Amino acid sequence: MKFKPVFAGFLSLVMAAALLAGCANQMEPAKKAIADIEAAVAAAGPDAAQYIPDQLQAVTAQVVDLKMKFDQKDYKGVLAAAPALLAQAQGLSAAAASAKQAAEAAALEAFNSEWGTLAADVPAQLAAVTSRVGILSKSKKLPAGLDAASFEAARSGADEAKALWDQATAAQAAGNMEQAVMAARQVKEKLNAAMAGLGMSAG
C-alpha cells in the first residue's frame, strides 16, 4: 500500500501534463481565430471608419477583449467567443458598403435639390449683372458711388461667373452634380459680389 501516494502523485503529474498539452493545442487555433477576425476588420477598410464608426468600434472593442483573454492564456474562452465575433467582423464590409451607398444617395439628392434652386436663380442674376455691366460699359461716365476699379472688378467678376456657369451646366449635363453645384456656388458668390459692387439690390 506504499505505492498509493506515489501513484497519486504520478496521476496528478499526468493530469497536469494533459491539461498543459490541451492548452497548448488550443493556443494556435485561438491565435488564428484572432488573426482571422482582425483580417475581416481590416477588409472593411476606411469605409467602415467613415460610414459605420459605432459598429466598427463595437467590434474592435471585442477584439481587444479577445486578445486579453489570449494573453491570459484563456484559449478556450477565445475559441468560444471567436465565431460570433468573426461573423460580426465579416459583416462590417457589407454594412459599410450599404451605409456608403445610402450616404452617397443622400448627398446626390441634396446636390440635385441645391442645383434645382441654383438653376432657377443664377441665370436671372447673371442676366441682370451682365445687362448692367454692358450698359455701364457704354457709359461715358460712371454713376456717382461707382469708381472705375469697382466697376472693373464687377465686370471681371461677371465674366468669371459666366464662364463658371457654363462649366456648371456642362457638369450638370454630364451628371456630375457635385462639380455642378460647387461651380454654381462660386457663380453665386461672384454675382453677389458684382451686384454689391455695382450697387444693385438683390430681391
Added chain:
Amino acid sequence: MQEKTPPAWNTPLGATPEEPVAAPADGAYTQWYEVKKGDTLWKIAKEVYGDGSLYPEICKANQDTLSDPDKIQVGQQLRIP
C-alpha cells in the same frame, strides 16, 4: 465740358414695331426705380448709369408700361436693366 441736352422724347425709342422685344420677366434681380418729382428718363439714366444718353435702355426695359417716354409719373416703378 457742356452736358448734352436730352433728345426729344418723341424720337422712336427702343425696338421698332417690326422688331418687338419682349420686356424681361420680372424677378428677384429686377432693379426698380421709383419716379420722383422732376425726374425724366434722361435724369434717371444719368443717375443710375452716369450717362443720360443711355435712357433708351430704360425705355426698352419698360416697353410694356411706358407707352410715352415723355410721360412718366411720380411714383411709377421703372425697371432699370
